[in-house]
Amino acid sequence: MHDMRFTIPRQDMNREAFASSVPDFNRKSEIMKTDTGYKCRITNIISLTEQEKLFQLRIADPQERRIFRFKPGQFLMLELPGYGDVPISISSASSNHEFIELCIRKAGHVTSALFRTEPGMHVAIRGPFGSSFPMDEMTGHHVLLVAGGLGIAPLRAPLFWINEHRDRFRDVHLLYGAKEPSQLLFSYQFEEWKTISHIRLHTIVEHSGAEWKGSTGMITELFRDITIDAKNTYAIVCGPPVMFKFVCSHLDRFGIPMNRMFVSLERRMHCGMGKCCRCMVGSTFTCIDGPVFDYWSVMNLKEAI
Amino acid sequence: MKRDCSIDIRHLTRVEGHGNIRITVSGGKLLEASWAVVETPRFFEVMVKGMSAERVPFLTSRICGICSISHALASIRALERAMLIAPPPAAETTRLLAMHGETLQSHALHLFFLAAPDFAGTSGVLPLLESQPELVRAGLRLKELGNEISTVTTGRCTHPVSLVVGGLSKAPDKIRLQQLLDMIGERKSALGTACNFFGTLDIPRFERETEFISLHNGATYPFIGGDLLSTDGVRKEENDYLPMTNEYVTEFSTSKFTRCSRESSAAGALARFNNNSGFLHPEAKKAAQKLGLRPICHNPFMCNIAQLVECVHILHDAETLIQKLLDTDLTDIRTPFAPKAGTATGAVEAPRGILYHHMETDEEGKVVKADCIIPTTQNNANIHNDLQALARQALEEGKNDREIEKLAEMLVRSYDPCISCSVH
Amino acid sequence: MKNPVYTFEKLKFASFEFTCCEGCQLQLANREASLAEFFSLLDVRTFREISSEKHDDYDVAFVEGSISRSDEIERLLAIRRQAKTLVAFGTCACFGGVNSLKNRYPVEECIAEVYDGLPVESLPVRKISDIVKVDFSIPGCPVAKKEVEWIVVNLVTGSLATLPKYPVCVECKEQLNTCLFDLGEICLGPITRAGCDAVCTTGKTPCLGCRGPADDINFPAFLELVEKRGLSRRDLKEKLGFYNAFEAYPCP
Amino acid sequence: MIYKVISKPEFRRFIDALVKANNSFGPRLADRTADGKPVYRFMPVSSVDEIDFDYTATASSAKHFFLPFSEELSRFRFHGSDWEQHSAYEADPVVLIGLRACDISALNILDDVLLNGNYPSPYYLAKRKNTFVIGLDHLPLPDCFCKSLAHHTVSTGFNLFCSDIGEKYYLSINSSKAFTYLKEFQTEDPSYEDNCLLTERRKLISDSFKTEIDVTSLPSILDIEFDSPVWEKWGSKCLNCGTCAMVCPTCYCYSLEERFDIDLKGASRNRKLYSCNLVDFAVVAGGHNFRPKNGDRLKYRYYHQHRGFAENDNQQICVGCNRCGRACLADINPKDVINDLRMEKDSCMICVSQSPGRI
Ligand SMILES: Cc1cc2nc3c(=O)[nH]c(=O)nc-3n(C[C@H](O)[C@H](O)[C@H](O)COP(=O)(O)OP(=O)(O)OC[C@H]3O[C@@H](n4cnc5c(N)ncnc54)[C@H](O)[C@@H]3O)c2cc1C
Numbered sequence A: 001m002h003d004m005r006f007t008i009p010r011q012d013m014n015r016e017a018f019a020s021s022v023p024d025f026n027r028k029s030e031i032m033k034t035d036t037g038y039k040c041r042i043t044n045i046i047s048l049t050e051q052e053k054l055f056q057l058r059i060a061d062p063q064e065r066r067i068f069r070f071k072p073g074q075f076l077m078l079e080l081p082g083y084g085d086v087p088i089s090i091s092s093a094s095s096n097h098e099f100i101e102l103c104i105r106k107a108g109h110v111t112s113a114l115f116r117t118e119p120g121m122h123v124a125i126r127g128p129f130g131s132s133f134p135m136d137e138m139t140g141h142h143v144l145l146v147a148g149g150l151g152i153a154p155l156r157a158p159l160f161w162i163n164e165h166r167d168r169f170r171d172v173h174l175l176y177g178a179k180e181p182s183q184l185l186f187s188y189q190f191e192e193w194k195t196i197s198h199i200r201l202h203t204i205v206e207h208s209g210a211e212w213k214g215s216t217g218m219i220t221e222l223f224r225d226i227t228i229d230a231k232n233t234y235a236i237v238c239g240p241p242v243m244f245k246f247v248c249s250h251l252d253r254f255g256i257p258m259n260r261m262f263v264s265l266e267r268r269m270h271c272g273m274g275k276c277c278r279c280m281v282g283s284t285f286t287c288i289d290g291p292v293f294d295y296w297s298v299m300n301l302k303e304a305i
Numbered sequence B: 001m002k003r004d005c006s007i008d009i010r011h012l013t014r015v016e017g018h019g020n021i022r023i024t025v026s027g028g029k030l031l032e033a034s035w036a037v038v039e040t041p042r043f044f045e046v047m048v049k050g051m052s053a054e055r056v057p058f059l060t061s062r063i064c065g066i067c068s069i070s071h072a073l074a075s076i077r078a079l080e081r082a083m084l085i086a087p088p089p090a091a092e093t094t095r096l097l098a099m100h101g102e103t104l105q106s107h108a109l110h111l112f113f114l115a116a117p118d119f120a121g122t123s124g125v126l127p128l129l130e131s132q133p134e135l136v137r138a139g140l141r142l143k144e145l146g147n148e149i150s151t152v153t154t155g156r157c158t159h160p161v162s163l164v165v166g167g168l169s170k171a172p173d174k175i176r177l178q179q180l181l182d183m184i185g186e187r188k189s190a191l192g193t194a195c196n197f198f199g200t201l202d203i204p205r206f207e208r209e210t211e212f213i214s215l216h217n218g219a220t221y222p223f224i225g226g227d228l229l230s231t232d233g234v235r236k237e238e239n240d241y242l243p244m245t246n247e248y249v250t251e252f253s254t255s256k257f258t259r260c261s262r263e264s265s266a267a268g269a270l271a272r273f274n275n276n277s278g279f280l281h282p283e284a285k286k287a288a289q290k291l292g293l294r295p296i297c298h299n300p301f302m303c304n305i306a307q308l309v310e311c312v313h314i315l316h317d318a319e320t321l322i323q324k325l326l327d328t329d330l331t332d333i334r335t336p337f338a339p340k341a342g343t344a345t346g347a348v349e350a351p352r353g354i355l356y357h358h359m360e361t362d363e364e365g366k367v368v369k370a371d372c373i374i375p376t377t378q379n380n381a382n383i384h385n386d387l388q389a390l391a392r393q394a395l396e397e398g399k400n401d402r403e404i405e406k407l408a409e410m411l412v413r414s415y416d417p418c419i420s421c422s423v424h
Numbered sequence C: 001m002k003n004p005v006y007t008f009e010k011l012k013f014a015s016f017e018f019t020c021c022e023g024c025q026l027q028l029a030n031r032e033a034s035l036a037e038f039f040s041l042l043d044v045r046t047f048r049e050i051s052s053e054k055h056d057d058y059d060v061a062f063v064e065g066s067i068s069r070s071d072e073i074e075r076l077l078a079i080r081r082q083a084k085t086l087v088a089f090g091t092c093a094c095f096g097g098v099n100s101l102k103n104r105y106p107v108e109e110c111i112a113e114v115y116d117g118l119p120v121e122s123l124p125v126r127k128i129s130d131i132v133k134v135d136f137s138i139p140g141c142p143v144a145k146k147e148v149e150w151i152v153v154n155l156v157t158g159s160l161a162t163l164p165k166y167p168v169c170v171e172c173k174e175q176l177n178t179c180l181f182d183l184g185e186i187c188l189g190p191i192t193r194a195g196c197d198a199v200c201t202t203g204k205t206p207c208l209g210c211r212g213p214a215d216d217i218n219f220p221a222f223l224e225l226v227e228k229r230g231l232s233r234r235d236l237k238e239k240l241g242f243y244n245a246f247e248a249y250p251c252p
Numbered sequence D: 001m002i003y004k005v006i007s008k009p010e011f012r013r014f015i016d017a018l019v020k021a022n023n024s025f026g027p028r029l030a031d032r033t034a035d036g037k038p039v040y041r042f043m044p045v046s047s048v049d050e051i052d053f054d055y056t057a058t059a060s061s062a063k064h065f066f067l068p069f070s071e072e073l074s075r076f077r078f079h080g081s082d083w084e085q086h087s088a089y090e091a092d093p094v095v096l097i098g099l100r101a102c103d104i105s106a107l108n109i110l111d112d113v114l115l116n117g118n119y120p121s122p123y124y125l126a127k128r129k130n131t132f133v134i135g136l137d138h139l140p141l142p143d144c145f146c147k148s149l150a151h152h153t154v155s156t157g158f159n160l161f162c163s164d165i166g167e168k169y170y171l172s173i174n175s176s177k178a179f180t181y182l183k184e185f186q187t188e189d190p191s192y193e194d195n196c197l198l199t200e201r202r203k204l205i206s207d208s209f210k211t212e213i214d215v216t217s218l219p220s221i222l223d224i225e226f227d228s229p230v231w232e233k234w235g236s237k238c239l240n241c242g243t244c245a246m247v248c249p250t251c252y253c254y255s256l257e258e259r260f261d262i263d264l265k266g267a268s269r270n271r272k273l274y275s276c277n278l279v280d281f282a283v284v285a286g287g288h289n290f291r292p293k294n295g296d297r298l299k300y301r302y303y304h305q306h307r308g309f310a311e312n313d314n315q316q317i318c319v320g321c322n323r324c325g326r327a328c329l330a331d332i333n334p335k336d337v338i339n340d341l342r343m344e345k346d347s348c349m350i351c352v353s354q355s356p357g358r359i
């Protein structure tokens, strides 16, 4: 016998109801898309090398476009429907509210599928997620940016920032290393960085042909060319784990305090929200506590490198 | 009219396994009409040696991907009889239901995927899907139902998981049994569509007097166990299967041949029907009448019709069986047993006909000797003889090469041979 | 093809069978509700079991069964020459399957026992990868159509096609089953690759390892488990040998 | 919270009414092990008679009612040259009967992780909100150690909690829904005697624990012992089968997967519960595995369970039900591993410590 008096009423969970039903609802997920992404149109795709492409995206909905804001160093989850989503650092200026640029390397199945897309198609983004470079804290100091290979991608956002607020910073060095000259990304922007942003750019490659006039060797060799005012310098290091291990220990020897060196860690990520536990390093989430960490924290993390 | 003709079909399509047809006519004279099985032997009788009884049904079910339930049950029946184990009634009912699922699935596969394209003049079911979508959909719905019955009763539709010596390892879920009942009710209409299609077909007219052998228990339409009965009047007890088969090897075929009272005999849906038509469900009897099938029918092409009639029987009988299971509490499903030395035969009616597994166990319950006689093995000689008669008749009727070739293919397919199974 | 956003090509598909029960090919005709969609992903060039069409211009070949005769080797080599992607389809193809049980006896003894010494050709059973390079394996006895669908979709869409790397226990726990070890049986679930939805253990029969070893299994720990529970070594051997899938892990 | 007592027959009537009017799950005897021990499971129930109120503990936790082993998070439909994404959070109401105190604590911990963190999960919330949780106290099994983690009692996170005080159940009513339903049945305010019986019952439960784990400063011990040989020792036993995480009431790690539909007209994003014990959990693009060895992975599970992660304010998330220990085929259980680690730690302390009291 069914007694309807004891039937539990169903509570529907549309987004509004959800927002009002979580007790201490955090502002973050109110303004951020965490489960259903912002739809974006691919407006342009620039081939940088065989392995890397720069994707320019525009959030389709004007309302959503107004909401989306990020800080240099943050990343987003880029979704290609049917294929999956991958964490990608935002490579454009945080002041650019019209377009988002992502520099992507073909690494596996989602990124390969992305390489088959064309302008006009739609992708989705969730985020932005994660910590950022402390641009305000760096104000009034020298800045040393060190990038290895694709590590230049997350550095573009702070570079844009520095350019826009150039007067707030003292000397800015960018040390950039790659395997071969052809793999130096964004070389078309080098002049702009040097002359307009007044950034001292030093490049180095591991292997080169006769036409390469610059230095060859490991990136740490570039430290010979520059003098560092260790007490007043902030450093940002991005690149493969082996690279930043070497670079950071160099910088340590120069005397840059560990908590003024910043690195960006990469792990496999499935959610970006500290739920799936895929990106754990020690007891820290790369996705919410990172990806930007100061070197002191990284030293204290288990299995970080 | 004197004519030459040479038909050489290697690896006949739309059958399970590899077989060749060869017909050679020279100067109007039939030189050769043969059916040769060229499947690679796997030696299951050797494989089971030394295997523990409880593992055997899992091995023997791999003799055939279509009738794996029959093989598992034949082994189980042989072993249970050899070691004197009586499975609980609920397990017996479930097993019979599982057989129904397999037979329905197999018949639907044969009728719609393998045979129907011949009548409709297409190369396979995929083009047929475009030209006669309603028909194919009906077939798919019946096949899906068969698979679902097998899955609910045995855990998986091919290579059953819960059929074990002593009963069942797991009882079917009552919620799913109830869903099955609804599914059967809803899919009877597909059966109607099928009957309408096959009722209008032009079944080739060809008859050759044949000895039909099947199970017979004198009470129900037979599927698991019973006496062995031939239309020539031979009747034997289940363990006494050798005089019914007299298996022998030939040089042109890796499958063996059998014979009983004549030079060859036939097993399968038509044999079951010819020996047991009185035990069919009334609805199935009605269908048989409408489709013009009467015992004893000697036209092998009518095997397709007999299969369809059996589908009608199965759908109705399955309803009864499910209701019976729903009315029991399904807790007593497995009889524990101690290994024992013994010898026995398990005979079941696989979709393609009577299937014998004969097993001998030692005190530890390990198999020391096994013999499996497969329906297609029993049909091989008959197919061979039918082919010769058919070729002769076709020549007399003045059919051309293409027509003869097609008829020959259709004849072999009508037996629904399970070739890889016959060479096991 | 059908997807409006991306463009895909149908797979130029062929299916072949060698020494086996053809149960895996039969699975291709299962899951009837999505059968039409499934076949519309394929441009079937050869598929003897269901179609009379025969063409030799396929790209993807599903090869079912193990190899036990010289003419099979010839046919297989020809398939390898044509196929861009050769998929070992089912346990027999991937590991040899139950057919390998015959290898315990000399071939002559088998023939004598079954064919009264008639000259029948038979070689010791081998898996496909013993003879040609295999690009992808879909294990299972029989294969799970759901997994096959997924892999075919991935082949068409250029997505990653991978098998689970973890063992059957994960899926068995998802089904909330009582562990067969607790019921006093040896189950190969802890060392067998998942992907079958633990269908055997859900039917309360032990996993016999038809999908082969999972990635990086801890075989010594598994042997210790059997030992510690006082279960029969003979039973373990029978199970490990059933599909020949644990060839690489000899049991002392 | 409102407290009432209810006679057992009346309680059964109440449960029966709930069960008949809702999609309900309760503990039932599922199997018996080879040595005759009962195995319980949360299974669908359609009448009160099917529920085993005297059950001990279920083999698998009730986690999957809130975090299904696999779940579709959202769908894409392709149309024109475009697509639409839909995410549905809906859940149907479910009555869950017989959760133990530690099981409910586990839900509270999942709440912390999945609702109270930075990014609350609507999927989880929908299920949590639509589940009517009825708790039931019990005497611990010999290997339960929830008392060590203070999870043998629970004060939030349920609709109704029932303590067996002999002839009656002592009800802690924690939701208006439960209160409204109970109005239709005969309940009484607890008498002095009832309160005494409850205290006795609680004391009995508390005194019945046979397994204890010293968890003081465990988080820091885990940090210090990150490179301890203890991990390799236990790791070499581990089968990597993921069973522990699957049955655990608080393990929530997952993986995401996206699939095209077979007709290619849509795609789905699915979540599947995963485990840090599984071999490829820490593999990154490029194929590098950050935790290549059994010991590394086993350690991670203990690290997560007993040290806790940021999302959970670095609190231990193990509730001490010992489901993982019971289910583990390799006989790895929290008590032994932690004691081993502690021994390691204590012996170190003995050698390095200057404190005279230590020697
Ligand atoms: C914070 C952050 C920022 C990043 N920023 C950028 C950026 O700006 N640009 C950029 O190009 N990249 C960036 N990455 C890296 C990028 O996320 C990866 O390259 C990307 O996830 C690869 O995805 P994929 O699907 O193409 O590769 P996948 O196919 O997922 O993975 C490639 C490799 O991973 C392994 N793998 C994949 N699936 C599995 C599985 N199921 N089991 C086991 N192993 C598996 C395989 O070894 C495979 O070779 C960033 C990563 C992080 C964490």
Ligand code: SF4
Binding pocket: C168, C169, C170, C172, C173, C177, C178, C179, C180, C181, C187, C188, C189, C190, C198, C201, C207, D243
């Ligand atoms: S029954 Fe087998 S697969 Fe399931 S948990 Fe136990 S060992 Fe693993």
Ligand code: SF4
Binding pocket: C140, C141, C168, C192, C193, C196, C197, C198, C199, C200, C201, C206, C207, C208, C209, C210, C211, C212
């Ligand atoms: S449970 Fe084991 S034997 Fe059964 S299908 Fe899965 S892998 Fe194969």
Ligand code: SF4
Binding pocket: D244, D247, D248, D249, D250, D251, D305, D317, D318, D319, D320, D321, D322, D323, D324, D325, D334
């Ligand atoms: S880690 Fe083990 S004891 Fe702790 S909550 Fe999970 S299953 Fe229970």
